[in-house]
Amino acid sequence: MKKMNITWDGIYDSTGYLFSFAKALCCAVKNSPFAEAAEEIVASSGFAFRMWVSPDLCPSATSMWQFDQQKKWVERGGISCQYIERMWGQEDVEEERRQEAVQLIRQSIDSGIPVISWDIVVCEWGLITGYDDESETFAVLPITGQEGEMAYSQLGKREIPILSVLAVTGKAEQSQEEIVRETLDIAKNHLLGNEWCENACGLAAYPALVKHLESEEAEMACSWNMEYFLGTYAPLKWYAWKFFERHGLQELASLYHSVYENWQKAFEMKKSLDLSDRQNRQAAAELLKQAEVWEKQAVDRM
Known part of the structure; x- marks a missing residue:
């Protein structure tokens, strides 16, 4: 297993409930060569200002937005990234997208940067921190903080079967x-x-x-x-x-x-x-x- 030693330590979260995508994004950038932008990207991507509330206060409201805007929003905030997605109704490209995501994860881990992914262990965003091609297993850090493992085959196919993987790749040339x-x-x-x-x-x-x-x-x-x-x-x-x-x-x-x-x-x-x-x-x-x-x-x- 090629694995990074990463925790949520140092990510400001005054309640223990910080929006999981923002927390994962901040942590991924913090554990990259662009660490100085870790806190800033939460605001510059717009997530510091985003709020969604359903009439019945269902927590799923925080995941009812356009996932495919992640790359654009993060890059407008000054961080370059790659994004792979497979939504409901796209079963014809399910395996192709999963293989693309696995390759992207390998590349990011090899470069020393964890990867943001939807629905690892729990139905929130978390980080993929390692991989093992022999056992086809990822090391994952869910929002709960308890490290675990997940099979490659489960990527995008867990409780809420959506594939959403974002990898930080660089820092944009912006003033x-x-x-x-x-x-x-x-x-x-x-x-x-x-x-x-x-x-x-x-x-x-x-x-x-x-x-x-x-x-x-x-x-x-x-x-x-x-x-x-x-x-x-x-x-x-x-x-x-x-x-x-x-x-x-x-x-x-x-x-x-x-x-x-x-x-x-x-x-x-x-x-x-x-x-x-x-x-x-x-x-x-x-x-x-x-x-x-x-x-x-x-x-x-x-």
Whole structure:
């Protein structure tokens, strides 16, 4: 087994629920020759600003977006990559795409960079960190942090049978000004709801969550699903804040610092307080409603 020694250590995740694609992307770049861009790529690819919320708070909402945009978004953020995909209804190219993905994974591991892949061990994004052609087995690091192995034949054929493999290959020749301009464009486009999604996305995610916190019925507010959504998006706001701070955009940095703090407080309230108590639910709702005001102000300045 040719394997890299990689963990999630050093990837900022204030809740333990950081969106798995963003976490895997950050970790892959951190463990590449382009490590200085590891935190920045989470924002410059637009993922620090993305939010998706389904009416029933199903966690699958975070995987209901256009996977085939990954390469474009990441490269607009300054990191070159290769991407291989096979979706439902493409059974005729299933084996061909799987073989292409296996070859891409070999090349990336040989160059010392882990590979981002959908649905390894759990139905989230994680990292492929090694391979063994003799046993036809990958070493994998799922979002749970418990290393494991997966057969080549299972790539793209597990619980949710989609093949989605992204490999970091280089750093694009872009100025800092270009990266900032692209980031603002991607962020605003998503926040205003202009990316495809079947659920509430961008700024519309706020009322989709708040309605459950303000409801007379406490079931959804008290659910693990609420914890998942609050925990998934809170740390992403940190990456947005740090991006703007790093690039000297102080007004946007200040707004996203406040947005992050409110999301984090709402998450901590969900973890520590009884949200069956209406006052506690309303307090959490107010935190998100104020964060929405600040994020709308940020959009106006993008």
